[in-house]
Amino acid sequence: MKSKVIVYKKMDEKVLEFIRETCEVIYFEKLHSDVYPIFLEELKDADALLGSGLKVDGDLLDRAPHLKIVCNTSVGYDNLDMSELSKRNIIATNTPDVLNDTVADTIFGLLLATARRMPELDQFVKNGEWKETLKEEHFGVDVHHKTLGIIGMGGVGSAIAKRARFGFDMDILYHGRSRKEEEEQTYNATYCSLEELLQKSDFVCLMTPLTPQTEGLMGKREFELMKQSAIFINGSRGKTVDEEALINALRAEEILGAGLDVFAQEPVSPANPLLSMKNVVTLPHIGSATAETRLKMAMLGAENLVAGLKGETPPNLIKGSIGVK
Numbered sequence: 001m002k003s004k005v006i007v008y009k010k011m012d013e014k015v016l017e018f019i020r021e022t023c024e025v026i027y028f029e030k031l032h033s034d035v036y037p038i039f040l041e042e043l044k045d046a047d048a049l050l051g052s053g054l055k056v057d058g059d060l061l062d063r064a065p066h067l068k069i070v071c072n073t074s075v076g077y078d079n080l081d082m083s084e085l086s087k088r089n090i091i092a093t094n095t096p097d098v099l100n101d102t103v104a105d106t107i108f109g110l111l112l113a114t115a116r117r118m119p120e121l122d123q124f125v126k127n128g129e130w131k132e133t134l135k136e137e138h139f140g141v142d143v144h145h146k147t148l149g150i151i152g153m154g155g156v157g158s159a160i161a162k163r164a165r166f167g168f169d170m171d172i173l174y175h176g177r178s179r180k181e182e183e184e185q186t187y188n189a190t191y192c193s194l195e196e197l198l199q200k201s202d203f204v205c206l207m208t209p210l211t212p213q214t215e216g217l218m219g220k221r222e223f224e225l226m227k228q229s230a231i232f233i234n235g236s237r238g239k240t241v242d243e244e245a246l247i248n249a250l251r252a253e254e255i256l257g258a259g260l261d262v263f264a265q266e267p268v269s270p271a272n273p274l275l276s277m278k279n280v281v282t283l284p285h286i287g288s289a290t291a292e293t294r295l296k297m298a299m300l301g302a303e304n305l306v307a308g309l310k311g312e313t314p315p316n317l318i319k320g321s322i323g324v325k
C-alpha cells in the first residue's frame, strides 16, 4: 500500500507528480477554515506532511498517530515542536541553501531601499510632489564603504556578506554562536560580541532562526546600543525583535530607520504603528518569494519526504530531529 502524504500548501504540479510516483497525495492548496476539519480527518492515517508554516505541536501530532515524517518547504522550522516530534519518533526536514541567494537579494534590496528611502520617494514622484530639484530633507545615507553587522552568519547571512563585501566594499562584523573561518577569510568578516556589533555597525541585519534563545533578541537595550545614524534590517522572524522596543526606538530617533520583511504577527495588522512610519520600509515576508526558488524549495521538500518514506536518510534532516545530534 502506498504511503499517504498530506500536502497543505499550494505546490507546483511537477512536485505533486514526483510525490505521486510513490505515494498517495491528499492535496490542500491552503488550510483555510472550510477545509481544516477535512485536513484533521485525513491526518488520522497520514504518513507524511509537506508544506510550511503549520504549527506542528503535541495537539496536532496526537491526531496523527501514523505520522513518520514532517517536511517543511522552508529553511525556518520554528513552526515545528521538535521535542514532540522526537518523542514520537517522527523525523523532520527543512530546505536550506537553495534559497540563500534569493533571500540575500531581497534583504540587501530592503537595506538599499531603506537607506535611500526608495518607497517614500517613489510615492513622492507618483503623488506629483516632484516639482523642483530635491532638497537635503529627501536625501538618504550611503551604503557603500559603511559597516554592516550581521547577527546570524549562516547560509543567508553569508550570502548577504558576499553582496556587501564585493558589491559595496563594506566592512563586515558578525555575531553568532560560533566563528566562521570561511566568511572571515572570504569576506574579511570580523567576529565580535553582540554589543560591539551594535555599537559599531551602520546597518544591523538580523538573520538568526527563531529559537527560545533568539526570541526578543533585539530589545530596548540593543536598540539603545545602536548608532543614532544606523538602520536596522530584520530578515529572520518577527519575534526575534521586541516590536514595541523597535517602535519606541524609532519614535525616540535612537536609530535612523528600519527595513522589515517579517513581523511578530503575519499578516501584519494595518494598525501596527510601524506601517505609518516613513523611515520604515516593509515587505510581506517575501525573502525567498521568486517562482524559481519557491519551486526549488518545494522540490527539495518533496525529495526529503520521499527519501524519508523509503527509509533512507533525507538530505536535510533538521538538527534535533531523531537520528541527528
Ligand SMILES: NC(=O)C1=CN([C@@H]2O[C@H](COP(=O)(O)OP(=O)(O)OC[C@H]3O[C@@H](n4cnc5c(N)ncnc54)[C@H](O)[C@@H]3O)[C@@H](O)[C@H]2O)C=CC1
Pocket (backbone or CB within 6 Å): 075, 076, 077, 096, 097, 099, 103, 151, 152, 153, 154, 155, 156, 157, 175, 176, 177, 178, 207, 208, 209, 210, 211, 213, 214, 235, 236, 237, 261, 262, 285, 286, 287, 288
Ligand atoms: N525572510 C524570509 O523570507 C526568510 C527568513 N529566514 C529566516 O532566517 C533564518 C536563518 O536562515 P539560514 O541562514 O538559512 O539558516 P542557517 O541555519 O544557515 O543560519 C542561521 C545562523 O544563525 C546562527 N544562530 C543561531 N542561534 C543564534 C543566536 N542565539 N545568536 C546568534 N546567532 C545564532 C546560527 O549559528 C547560524 O549561523 C531561518 O531560520 C528563518 O527563520 C530564512 C529564509 C527566508
Ligand SMILES: O=C(O)C(=O)CO
Pocket (backbone or CB within 6 Å): 073, 074, 075, 076, 077, 099, 287, 288, 289
Ligand atoms: O524559508 C523560510 O524560512 C522562509 O521564511 C521563507 O522562505
